[in-house]
Amino acid sequence: MNKFFAKRLSIVFFIFVPIIFLWHPNWLGFLGVQPYWPLFWLLPWSMINGSINGLILGLFLGLILDSLTLNSNFTQIPGLILCGILFGRIKLNSNTLVGHFRYGLICSFGSFLCGTLYFLQILFKNYSDRSFLLFIPSIQNILSEVFLTGFFAPLICSQLIRIFKPSARK
């Protein structure tokens, strides 16, 4: 019963990811940039359910988020799939403090990966006429996103893991 309830809860939180992605609370931002919200859900999910589940839900998240954004030429799917696979290979750490820092670092890395893959798509698409103009704002976007994602991850991911996996609540 508990397991069933925990699975249901993770799906409920999954629905909240696109909502908060659209909501875009400015007061949480840094240089106008937001943390990369889908990773906060994907990390606990993949860590608990493994790489294959991470890949599948990464794909689903990517599909939903791509449908919400208007940039039809670029996609977030590759970054989220890669993050889903990578996060699934990480084991839960029993040491709470180390675990918290780990979430921050892993999410920062994931955000860097997704940001870079997205930037490379933009770069290749516009290679001819304006690639040199894109570098500075793009690097600024990636770094702010990495910082914010790493900053919020320990707080959010640890709570989500406690909710998703009842055995981790001890």
Added chain:
Amino acid sequence: MFDIRRISTSRWWHKKKNWTFLGIFLFLVLVRISKGSLYKDFYYFFSKPFWPGQFQKEVILKSKDQESLIRLNLLKNDNKRLREILSLHNSFDNDNISAAVISRKTGSWWRQLILNKGSKDGVKIGNSVIGPGGLLGRVNDTSLFTSSVTLLTSPESKVGVWVDRIQINGLLIGLGDDYPSLILYSKDADIKVGDFVSSSPASTLFPPNIPIGIVQSVDEPFKAKKTAKISLLAKPHLIDWVQILK
């Protein structure tokens, strides 16, 4: 003793009439010295109720407004006729749709607004969206109740613009930050900080002459191109209500 007192009562300063004359004389001397300013000030307060007052001012302002309106309509008609002759995109009419911003993404890569008016209200893909200040972007997607707007700052946005001072067309491209870049395909274009940029009169995507922004900085020419950063007049991260131009 008695005699002396009698003589002293007959002095001129003992007569009230003399003092009155002296007072009037001194007053007139003062008026003369001040070149009548006292009179004028007195006249100012005295005549105040009879001035050509607020009423006349209102009448004149009203007729001025009417004159401007008629002139504007004549110019609009003229502009429309000339644009039809040249087969150019028409200026926007008055049938705009007001919409509230229900979601905004104004940072990072995704720069878009979601508005609370959709295809049900007659919004179509390609409609221009303006806010207080000027152009914001273009409707890129509609659902029944909402429409999504690609902002000028989005990396997907490319807009033809017009720099009025030097009478030259350029391309405004979003870079994923708050300051889109203006590319002029002429190395010798004399663009300066503070130049005003509006939508191009020759644009097929947007209505002409909508204010867009002001040149904030000019970069060094590179490969026969000149680029400049544009500060947008309409701030998408602050605006809550917009107009969709049909």
